[in-house]
Amino acid sequence: MTVAVRCASNYSEELLLSISFRPLFRRLPILLFPFLLLYGPHAPAQRLSNVARPQHYWLELTPDLNAATFTGNERIDVTLVQPVRDITLNALEIQFQSVTTTINGRTLTAEVTLDPAKQQATFRFPQQLPTGPHQLIIRYTGVLNSKLRGFYLSKTSRRNYAVTQFESTDARSAFPSFDEPAMKATFNVSLVVAKGDTAISNTNIISDTPGPGVGRHTIQFAQTPRMSTYLLAFLVGDFECISGASDGIPIRVCATPGHVQDGAFALSAAEFFLHYYDTYFGIKYPMPKLDMIALPDFEAGAMENFGAITYRETALLVNPNTAPLSAQKIVAVDVAHEMAHQWFGDMVTMEWWDNIWLNEGFATWMEYKPVAAWKPEWQMPQEVASNLNRTLDLDARKVTRTIRATANTPDEINEMFDGISYGKAGAVLSMVENYIGEQTFREGVHNYLAAHIYGNATAEDFWNTQTKVSHRPIDKIMQSLVTQPGEALLTFGAPQGEKVSVTQERFFLNPQTPASPETVWTLPVCVGTSSAAANCQIVDRKNASLRVPEAQGFYGNASGKGYYRSQYDAASYQKLLSQVETALGPEDRIVLLGSEWALTRADKASIGDFLNLAASVKDDRSAYVAQTVAYSLSSIDQRLVSTSHEHQLLAAWVRDTFGPVLHRLGPPAKAESAERRELRAVLFSVVGGIGDDSAVIGEARRTTSEYLEHPDSVDATLAATALRVAAQNGNSALFDQLQRMSASTDNPQLSRQTLYALARFRNPELVRRTLEYAVSGKVRNQDSAELIADELEDRNTQEVAWDFVKSNWPAVLAQTTMFTGASLVSATGSFCTVDRASEVAAYFSQHRVPASESALQHAQNNINDCIGLRSAQGPSLIQWLSAASSGHDAGQVSTIAQPN
Numbered sequence: 001m002t003v004a005v006r007c008a009s010n011y012s013e014e015l016l017l018s019i020s021f022r023p024l025f026r027r028l029p030i031l032l033f034p035f036l037l038l039y040g041p042h043a044p045a046q047r048l049s050n051v052a053r054p055q056h057y058w059l060e061l062t063p064d065l066n067a068a069t070f071t072g073n074e075r076i077d078v079t080l081v082q083p084v085r086d087i088t089l090n091a092l093e094i095q096f097q098s099v100t101t102t103i104n105g106r107t108l109t110a111e112v113t114l115d116p117a118k119q120q121a122t123f124r125f126p127q128q129l130p131t132g133p134h135q136l137i138i139r140y141t142g143v144l145n146s147k148l149r150g151f152y153l154s155k156t157s158r159r160n161y162a163v164t165q166f167e168s169t170d171a172r173s174a175f176p177s178f179d180e181p182a183m184k185a186t187f188n189v190s191l192v193v194a195k196g197d198t199a200i201s202n203t204n205i206i207s208d209t210p211g212p213g214v215g216r217h218t219i220q221f222a223q224t225p226r227m228s229t230y231l232l233a234f235l236v237g238d239f240e241c242i243s244g245a246s247d248g249i250p251i252r253v254c255a256t257p258g259h260v261q262d263g264a265f266a267l268s269a270a271e272f273f274l275h276y277y278d279t280y281f282g283i284k285y286p287m288p289k290l291d292m293i294a295l296p297d298f299e300a301g302a303m304e305n306f307g308a309i310t311y312r313e314t315a316l317l318v319n320p321n322t323a324p325l326s327a328q329k330i331v332a333v334d335v336a337h338e339m340a341h342q343w344f345g346d347m348v349t350m351e352w353w354d355n356i357w358l359n360e361g362f363a364t365w366m367e368y369k370p371v372a373a374w375k376p377e378w379q380m381p382q383e384v385a386s387n388l389n390r391t392l393d394l395d396a397r398k399v400t401r402t403i404r405a406t407a408n409t410p411d412e413i414n415e416m417f418d419g420i421s422y423g424k425a426g427a428v429l430s431m432v433e434n435y436i437g438e439q440t441f442r443e444g445v446h447n448y449l450a451a452h453i454y455g456n457a458t459a460e461d462f463w464n465t466q467t468k469v470s471h472r473p474i475d476k477i478m479q480s481l482v483t484q485p486g487e488a489l490l491t492f493g494a495p496q497g498e499k500v501s502v503t504q505e506r507f508f509l510n511p512q513t514p515a516s517p518e519t520v521w522t523l524p525v526c527v528g529t530s531s532a533a534a535n536c537q538i539v540d541r542k543n544a545s546l547r548v549p550e551a552q553g554f555y556g557n558a559s560g561k562g563y564y565r566s567q568y569d570a571a572s573y574q575k576l577l578s579q580v581e582t583a584l585g586p587e588d589r590i591v592l593l594g595s596e597w598a599l600t601r602a603d604k605a606s607i608g609d610f611l612n613l614a615a616s617v618k619d620d621r622s623a624y625v626a627q628t629v630a631y632s633l634s635s636i637d638q639r640l641v642s643t644s645h646e647h648q649l650l651a652a653w654v655r656d657t658f659g660p661v662l663h664r665l666g667p668p669a670k671a672e673s674a675e676r677r678e679l680r681a682v683l684f685s686v687v688g689g690i691g692d693d694s695a696v697i698g699e700a701r702r703t704t705s706e707y708l709e710h711p712d713s714v715d716a717t718l719a720a721t722a723l724r725v726a727a728q729n730g731n732s733a734l735f736d737q738l739q740r741m742s743a744s745t746d747n748p749q750l751s752r753q754t755l756y757a758l759a760r761f762r763n764p765e766l767v768r769r770t771l772e773y774a775v776s777g778k779v780r781n782q783d784s785a786e787l788i789a790d791e792l793e794d795r796n797t798q799e800v801a802w803d804f805v806k807s808n809w810p811a812v813l814a815q816t817t818m819f820t821g822a823s824l825v826s827a828t829g830s831f832c833t834v835d836r837a838s839e840v841a842a843y844f845s846q847h848r849v850p851a852s853e854s855a856l857q858h859a860q861n862n863i864n865d866c867i868g869l870r871s872a873q874g875p876s877l878i879q880w881l882s883a884a885s886s887g888h889d890a891g892q893v894s895t896i897a898q899p900n
Contacts, residue, residue, distance in 0.1 A: 001167050001341075001360070002301030002315065002334050003417050003819065046118045046409055047180070052078045052087050054178045054185040055133070060218075061151075061174075062192040063162040063236055068144040068153055070162070074175055076136045077185075083128045087136070090172035090179035091121035092150070097139040099123045103130075119172055119410065138176055148782065148817050150174055151234075154297035156256055161237035163295055163310065165303055168353060168417070169410045171229040181228040182351050182456045190220045193236050200235045200254065202227075202307040204288045224306065225286060226454045228349050233305035235293055242267060246274040249285055255294040255317060258746055262317035265328065266292060269335045269374065276370040281343055282446045283453070290342075292316060292335065294748075299782050299817050302334050304341030304363075311338075312782070313748040322711035323749045324681070324720035325674055329371075329378060337367040348449050351456040353413040357403050357482070358457060360417070361425020365433075377674045382624035384430065385560040385587040389594030389628065391423030392565060395487045396509045396598060399854075399861040403428070403482040404459055411851045414818070418854075427563050428481045434561035435477075435524035435536050436470040444469040473522065473538065480522040480540075481563065488521050488564040490539070492556050494571060500527070500548045502539055502556070507565050510865045511603040511872065521564075528558025528588070553579050557595075560587035565595045567604060577613065586622040593617070593625065597632040601865070603872040607640070608880035615657050623678035630686050637690050638795050639832060639866045640877050649881040654691035662687050662696070668715035681721040688725040700725035704734075708741060711750060723753055727760035735766050739773065755783060759790035759797075767797045771804040775811040785820035788812060789827035798830060809847055822855035829862030832870060837863040 058075040072094075078087070091114070099110040110123035123136070144162055145152045150173030154161045164174060172179040191199040195215045199205075203222040210217050224232075241254040244267045251270050253263030270292060278284050287307035294316040302311040315334045318327050344366065345359035372380035394400065403425050407413045433441040444466040452461060459482055466474040489507035492500055502525065506516040526536040529549055537546050548554050553575035556566040568576060580589060596613055599605040614629045633654065641647045662683040665676070688696035700722040707719035726734065735758065742755035758770045773779060774787040791801035805812050805824075816824060828840045837860060844856050 001303050001417065002337055003422075046120070048088060048090070048120075048178060048183070051082060051084055052080055052089070052178070054078050054183055056185055057175070057177070057187045058190075059175055059187065060190040060192065061234065062216075063144060063151070065144070065153070065160040065162055065194070065236065068146075068160070070142050070144060070151060072138070072140050072142065072175055074136075074138040074140070076138070076176075077133065078136060079133050080129055080131050083130050085128050086122050086124050087129075088120055088122045089176055090119055090169075091176040092116075092119045092170075092173040093143060093145070094121070094173065094176060095141045096121070096176075097141065098137075099139075100137045101125065101129065101134050103127075103134075119169070121176060140176065142174065145173070146781075148297060148299040152297075154295045156296050158257075159237070161235065161239075161256070161295070163235045163237075163293075163298075164233050164305075165298070165300065165310070166232060166305075167230040167300075167303060168356075168413045169230070171232060177229045179229045181230065181349050181353065184226045184228055184349070184454070184456070186226055187224045187232055188221070189224075189232070189234055190218055191234055191236060192216055192218045197236055197238055200233075200239065200291055200293060200308055202231070202233055202287070202305060204250075222288065227306050227346065231304070231306045231346055231349075233303075233308040233310060235295075235308070235310070239293065241291075244268070244271050246271040247278050247285065249274060249287075250289045252289070252291045253294070253316065254291060255313070256296060259294065259313065259317055259748065262319050262748070263292075263294065265318050265320055266316050266331050266335050269332045269371075270339065272374045273336050273339050273370040276373060277339060277343065280369070280442065281449060283343065283347075283449055285342060286347055286454075287342070290339075292338075297780055297782060299819055302338045304338045304345055306342065306346040309338045314752050317748050319747070319749070322716055322747065324717040325378075325678055326717070326720065327749050329383075332371045332375065332378075333367050336370050337363045339370075340366040343449055347454060348452045349456050351458050353407045353416055354404050355457075355459050356407075356413075356416045357421045357425035358459065358462065360421045361403070361429060364422045364426030365429040375674075379586070379622070379624060379675055382586050382590060382622060385590040386594075386624050386628060387423060388427050388430075388560065388563070388591060389598075390631075391419060391427050392487055392563070392594065393509065393598060394419045395424055395485070396507050396565070396602075397858070397861050397865070398508060398510060398513045399857045400485050402485045414851060415854050424563070425482075428478065431524060431561050431563045432466065432474055432477060434526065434559055436466070436472050436474070440470050441466065444474075476522045476540070477524060477538075480520075484519055484521065486516070486519065488519075488523060490523075490525065490556060490564050490566050492554075492566065492568045492572060494569045495548050495554070498548055499545050500554065502544050502546055504539060504542055504544075504564070507598070507602065509598060509601045510861075510868050512868055523562065523564060525556065525564075526558040526562060528555045529553065529583075534558035553583065555584060555588055555592070557591055558588065559585075560591035562591075565598055566592075567595070567599055577616065580613075580616065581620065586620075586625055589617060589620065589622070589625050590628050593628045593632070597628075597635075600873065601869055603868075607636075607873045607877045611653075611880065611884075618657055618661050621675070621679065623675050623682055626679055626682040626686075630682050633686060633690055636877065638793075638830070640870055640874055642795075642832070642870065642874070646878055646881070649878065649885055651690060651692045653881055653884050654686060655693050658683055659687050659691065659693060659696075668718055677715060677717045681717050684718060685721045685725065688722075689728060697725060697729050700729075701734075708737065708754075711747070720753055723757050724760050727757040728762060730761055730766075731763070732766060735761055735769065743778065752783075755779070756787070756790065759787050759794075762796050764797075764800050767791060767800045768804065771801060771808075775808060775815050779815075781815060781817050782820070784815040785812070785817070785824045788815075789820070789824045792824070792827040793830040795830065795832070802828070802831075802836075806843065813847075813849070816849065821849040822852040825849050825852040826855040826859050826862075829859035830866075831863050832866035833863075834867060837867070 056077040060073040061070055063070040096112045101108050108125045110125045113122045149165055150170040151164050154163045171177050189201045193199050199219045201221040202224050206222045207220040239254040240257050240260045241252040242260055242263055244251045253267045291308045293310050294313045298312040301315045318331045340363040344362035350358040368380040368384050403420055407416050448462050448465040463475045463478040486506045488504045491503045506519045522540040524536050525539045526534040528534040596610050600607055600610045665680045687693045688700055703719050703722035704726040706714045738754040738757050742751050745751045774784040791797045
């Protein structure tokens with residue numbers, strides 16, 4: 001599944017989204033937020049017993065889209081391992097009509113007892129059922145809810161659709177089930193739908209017959225392979241589809257009427273990716289077809305239902321002629337992520353949710369490979385390096401967790417869907433692959449999948465397979481990283497001949513966090529030099545020694561794949577800096593910049609030294625290197641700067657340093673590379689958004705006007721950034737225009753861009769209008785709380801937003817969904833004072849948001865980190881900027897005109 005993440009700084013996010021990563025759905029992590037459980041209170045362990053094992057489900061569902069209800073007829077083949085009278089399974093918000101079974105020709109009717117807290121139903125039969133096979137026949141009714149979970153309504157202005165989202169524990173609200181990942185079974189699904197509607201499920205349609213009743217028809221689907229309940233899907237409505245194929249597998253992209261034409265890009269990607277995966281895994285795609293369906297109301301970014309992947313519209317539908325490269329990358333990477341799940345997660349599933357990283361970490365690691373092969377000009381390895389930086393920032397917090405952690409209740413399970421399961425797990429896999437080599441790692445992946453096909457697996461199953469294939473200590477490496485929280489800081493000493501000392505300790509962004517002397521990881525450390533290939537060696541002690549081929553400068557994280565931060569003695573660091581643009585590749589530079597910014601935040605390096613480093617790479621041609629600098633500068637502007645005068649000093653330095661570089665790039669040219677287009681967008685955002693350059697702001701307004709009038713008339717990558725810069729400096733007329741556009745356009749990408757641009761305005765009156773609009777009921781639930789969180793994250797708007805939240809709490813809470821309630825709580829972590837830290841804690845202790853305890857802990861942690869950062873680096877920043885300002889003329893760069 002692709003889920004929502006947020007940045008600590010709202011503007012940081014916008015800078016980064018100007019070139020890549022998935023907005024809203026896969027937001028750059030400070031935290032991938034826990035789901036918001038809406039269906040029941042926190043309860044003790046809720047595991048089912050193993051007395052009854054499901055083998056097969058027959059499901060016939062009849063949804064009434066107008067009444068928002070459905071009826072269900074269900075048969076479950078179960079095997080009892082011992083005689084019982086009681087069978088307990090999962091059920092939630094279901095009204096049982098009858099539950100029966102037959103023994104020796106005699107029908108037995110069960111008494112049903114519900115336990116809402118445990119989300120379970122127990123069937124007590126009038127006599128003991130013997131060991132062996134039985135069939136449960138269940139008739140029931142349910143509600144098509146508006147919570148974007150389970151079997152729910154997704155709406156357009158024209159009509160309702162009935163759709164599903166079952167991960168992790170919501171299949172039980174659509175049909176009584178053994179709703180645990182290891183309780184796999186096969187499924188036969190039939191849907192009784194209105195005339196004119198169609199239905200989509202995991203497998204292909206095998207029959208479509210009239211009735212029962214007037215105006216209805218019954219669509220029956222082929223039997224599925226063995227799979228977990230959370231991977232089942234069914235969708236009802238007047239979907240339109242376009243078709244393709246790859247390796248003999250039919251592929252469709254489906255959407256609501258009028259939108260499917262924008263699915264051609266995703267269809268082309270899926271055709272390439274399916275063949276890529278078939279070849280890579282050496283195991284053919286296992287389903288008879290692949291459908292990808294765009295839904296208007298869909299909380300997650302996407303969901304890997306076996307053979308029927310569902311997406312939010314902006315994660316699947318894109319017109320390359322009018323959408324920025326960032327939107328195209330979002331679609332391509334999300335498609336690759338969910339398709340990777342067809343092997344990792346669907347075909348082979350984690351045994352229990354404590355190993356959800358076996359699904360999400362694998363898909364995160366894998367998603368960039370086919371995209372890089374399909375679009376090499378997109379420089380996806382550099383995005384991987386950028387994401388590693390942000391994951392390391394997440395894991396360096398005082399509040400973090402192990403990759404594998406206890407998860408028994410729905411609350412605990414849903415909180416596992418975070419930046420650790422996705423980002424850290426994916427980064428660890430990437431590091432191990434880099435250590436043993438792509439081909440060896442690939443062989444291990446194949447053997448792991450083949451050994452557990454259509455079954456379940458554990459972390460040990462995977463790392464033992466890789467250890468056997470590689471003859472390297474992968475089990476020790478992965479166990480140390482999967483079972484211990486946090487990350488290492490490797491401190492490299494001065495080279496002594498061909499040796500260099502290295503010391504490891506746990507790294508924290510907040511220097512006041514107590515040390516963890518007991519933590520030691522087993523790490524493959526790859527040391528590179530200016531003239532020799534990387535040499536990877538194991539460091540498994542606090543103090544070790546590594547071989548270095550030469551003393552002419554070395555880099556301690558060659559290829560940028562190591563899951564650790566690095567620091568050097570003064571002489572080695574200066575040698576490294578002297579070669580930063582010549583001896584280091586772009587991935588190395590990205591990770592070096594990330595490490596230096598992290599060391600600055602941890603008060604192990606000075607802010608002035610970091611800004612000098614940022615200036616030294618200002619002419620770098622990599623958009624991702626520029627993005628890494630931009631992220632840090634935005635954090636400085638949002639977290640370190642606290643007054644208007646301080647911002648003006650920073651803005652002047654930004655204009656002076658990066659304005660000329662933007663000017664030299666000139667206007668967009670139709671034949672230029674994707675990287676150059678993205679680089680221009682990042683610099684435009686930095687110079688216009690942080691630097692407040694009047695010429696760039698003027699150009700942003702002109703470009704925005706043209707883009708809104710004729711989206712295909714300007715470079716969409718620059719226009720998307722210009723839109724945000726213009727809004728940041730916009731008036732009520734522009735606000736009105738963007739609000740109208742977001743509500744009226746049929747283009748999902750443009751609708752989202754204009755909607756979220758409303759949170760860029762700085763005028764307090766317009767900030768309040770955005771907040772009022774967010775809770776008006778005119779914004780989809782999946783977006784409304786995110787708009788409020790955006791306002792809370794920006795230091796220029798957060799005071800108005802916080803007052804609004806407190807004054808309108810019932811309306812704000814009503815707009816939250818399973819994701820966004822915790823997201824909103826965590827957004828308060830962008831405050832930076834002791835008073836606000838206390839107030840936030842007190843407020844949410846009185847106004848509780850379900851399943852947001854972890855989010856509140858992260859918010860408190862982030863506030864404390866910011867307070868510490870300002871105390872440690874704030875005075876040095878102002879001193880450095882004041883000294884640097886004597887060389888500034890505060891000049892402006894010339895406009896960046898669009899090509900004719």
